[in-house]
Amino acid sequence: MDYPTELGFNQKPSTILHIDLNSCFATIEQQANPHLRGKPIAVAAYTTASGCIIAPSIEAKRYGIKVGMRVRDGKLLYPGLIVLAPDPWKYRNVHLALRRILSDYTDKFVPKSIDEFVLNLEGYPSYRSGMLNVAGEIKKRIKKEIGEWLSVSVGVAPNRFLAKTAACLHKPDGLDEINKDNFKEIYSSLTLTDLCGIKIRNAARLNAMGIFSVSDFYEAPYFRLKAAFESVLGYYWYLRLRGWEIDDVVFGRRSYGNSFALPKPLVSVEELSPILSKLVCKMGSRFRHAGYRVRGVHLGLAYRDGGYWHKGLTTSKVLFDSRDIYKVALRLLTGCPYRKAVRELAVSVFNLTSQDSLQLELFDDLEKKRRVVGAVDKLNQRWGDFVITPARMADTKDVVMDRIAFGGVKELEEFMGVR
Amino acid sequence: MIEKISAPVSVSLAFDHAKRRVSPRWVVWEGKLYPISKVGLHHTYREGRVLYHVFSVASKALFFRLVLNTETLHWRLEEVSDGLPN
Numbered sequence: 001m002d003y004p005t006e007l008g009f010n011q012k013p014s015t016i017l018h019i020d021l022n023s024c025f026a027t028i029e030q031q032a033n034p035h036l037r038g039k040p041i042a043v044a045a046y047t048t049a050s051g052c053i054i055a056p057s058i059e060a061k062r063y064g065i066k067v068g069m070r071v072r073d074g075k076l077l078y079p080g081l082i083v084l085a086p087d088p089w090k091y092r093n094v095h096l097a098l099r100r101i102l103s104d105y106t107d108k109f110v111p112k113s114i115d116e117f118v119l120n121l122e123g124y125p126s127y128r129s130g131m132l133n134v135a136g137e138i139k140k141r142i143k144k145e146i147g148e149w150l151s152v153s154v155g156v157a158p159n160r161f162l163a164k165t166a167a168c169l170h171k172p173d174g175l176d177e178i179n180k181d182n183f184k185e186i187y188s189s190l191t192l193t194d195l196c197g198i199k200i201r202n203a204a205r206l207n208a209m210g211i212f213s214v215s216d217f218y219e220a221p222y223f224r225l226k227a228a229f230e231s232v233l234g235y236y237w238y239l240r241l242r243g244w245e246i247d248d249v250v251f252g253r254r255s256y257g258n259s260f261a262l263p264k265p266l267v268s269v270e271e272l273s274p275i276l277s278k279l280v281c282k283m284g285s286r287f288r289h290a291g292y293r294v295r296g297v298h299l300g301l302a303y304r305d306g307g308y309w310h311k312g313l314t315t316s317k318v319l320f321d322s323r324d325i326y327k328v329a330l331r332l333l334t335g336c337p338y339r340k341a342v343r344e345l346a347v348s349v350f351n352l353t354s355q356d357s358l359q360l361e362l363f364d365d366l367e368k369k370r371r372v373v374g375a376v377d378k379l380n381q382r383w384g385d386f387v388i389t390p391a392r393m394a395d396t397k398d399v400v401m402d403r404i405a406f407g408g409v410k411e412l413e414e415f416m417g418v419r
Numbered sequence: 420m421i422e423k424i425s426a427p428v429s430v431s432l433a434f435d436h437a438k439r440r441v442s443p444r445w446v447v448w449e450g451k452l453y454p455i456s457k458v459g460l461h462h463t464y465r466e467g468r469v470l471y472h473v474f475s476v477a478s479k480a481l482f483f484r485l486v487l488n489t490e491t492l493h494w495r496l497e498e499v500s501d502g503l504p505n
Contacts (some may be wrong), residue, residue: 032460032475033482035502080504084421089473093462147460384467 003235005222009180010158010243014131015122018155018163019138021098022172024115025055028094029084031147041082044071045261054086058172097146105134110250118160131156135175158243164196180243187214187241205229217241256287257298257348265304265341269334272345276333277326277392279347282385284322285377287349293320295351299332302344309336310346317361318353321373323390325349421500428496430485443474446483448496453478473497 021027025043030036040060044051049072056065056074063078074081095114102109108120121127126134135154142150155166156177166176169186178186192203192214209228211217218241225234239246258279266272276299287294297319298312311332319325329347358366376388386393429447434440442458459475459482472487484498 028460032484033500033502034457034459034477035482035500039502082421082502082504089464090460090462090475093464094460380467382468384469387467 003222005238007239007242007244009183011180012158012243014156014158014163014177014179015120015127016157016160016163017119017121017131017135017138018157018160018167019098019102019117019119019135020153020155020164020167020171021094021115022151022153023055023058023061025086025091026057026060027150028090028147029087030057031094031149032090034149036082037149039082040065040078040080041084042071042074043084043086044074045086046263047071047083047085049075051083053083094146094150098142101138101141101145105138116164118163132175132177139173139175159240159245160247161196161240162243165190165194168194168196178243183218183243184215187218190214192217202229214241253290254352255298255348255350256283256290256292256294256352257346258283258286259300259344259346261344262342265343267339267341269330272333272342273330274392274394275345276329276347277390278386279345280326280329281322281389281393283347283349284320284325285380285385287352288320288373288377289381291354292352293318293355294325294349295319295353296349297325297328297332298348298350299329299336300344300346300348301333301336301338301342302346303338304341304343307338307340309338311335312350314351318355318358319349321369326390420503420505421498423498424496426496428485428494430487430494432487443476443485446476446478446485446496448483448499453481453483455483 026041029041029043038059039057040063041057042053042060042065043055044053046052049070051071053065053067053069053071053074055067060074060078060081065074065077065081071083074083091114095111098117099109099111102117102119105126106119106121106124108122108124110118112118121131121134129137135156139152139154142152151173153167153171153174155163155168157163157166158179162178162183166178167174169176192198192206192212193200195214198206205228206212206217209220209224211220211224211228217237222235222238225238228234229237236246260275260279262275266275295318296312296314298310300308300310302308313328313332315328319328358370360366380387426448431444433442433444435442441461443455445452445454447453455476456479457477459477461475462473464471464473470489472489474485474487476483476485480501482498482500482502483496486495486497487493488495
């Protein structure tokens, strides 16, 4: 296929809004607890010294505290740092409240993560009010209807990539537009690594082609970008920087998985199997609730010495019972060649299928098994997760806590019907 | 300092039909009454079939996480904080 390579900047008016809730988890905690407002706080996976900081507040960021730091390092930078454990339901509720507000403006909105939304107002009555006016109104409504401490940065542009770039120009509480009239001026104020998707390695590729700034990146002819990325990615960047849409893609779910970072080093299969069982039970109820069955199991082990081992297995039969998935996962675990301290245990299933009929088996009464599994799932939904569990899960009460995914929001589809 | 607890408490909850807003007015914890000066956030979650309403509220000096079990209509205090580091 021949790609058009003589394109200028897209002349279309801006119709895309990118909304980003600033310092999401930490800001929501400050909204909930007014005594924490204006103070350096951080939400961490664990509040212990080696816990990983997943969201510093705006005030904490001013002291150099960043996502991914250990709690002990954050406290070295600011000894008075207040550290909180995550409260996933608080964040999910705010996300759902944001969805309700945004759905008043367009049906074409996509949550990109727990704290990021993309709206396309093209063809909707709200567009006639003006993109910047709509953005300003959304900002006001969030403060009034969800919480006055919450602030969002909004970017407006002809495509999703530039809308996200615009949202990052002034944080927190920014509102910026990148369009055909001002893009050159804005590009000249950015560095390559300010662009989402360009970090050190991609910047080095571009540098090797004589591209050192965002303006150079924009001016570069297509053949140079193709040489830099050695793939179709070069063309995608060519379009993004010119305001043409290339990122309007929603990827469907292809797997379900659960993982657990072990608070103490465990080595043997006997020690790890109860946790594996709990992970499989949690994952099993999730994919069955969504109407799936599976034909593959994957196990991953991250070790304390920095090593990693993983293996996947495609099964000949369609699986739906957590006990059968556990058997496959345990077989993978016992087949692992290493016996050393495990830091993180992860299990996932793939080859999802939503077919309703089951292949009959000679020795196994699958229909009876399906009814038993369905009854257990109903009991757990009625009385709470893990009311009925395998006996091997004894003593795992406090492990595998509710967590919220960072990247996508596919997990939120599981909670949309609960309110 | 943040303290996770699970204590039964008495709570007064008011519903304003004009604003369609529900807000706790005071909480009695360990025999002491704390007037609520601010409702920070209200959210819900389910455990099994039971729906819980969580009110994150503040008195003049303390923060309270108040949880209403909508099946029993009983309140519990799950967290107290003075907004200072541990």
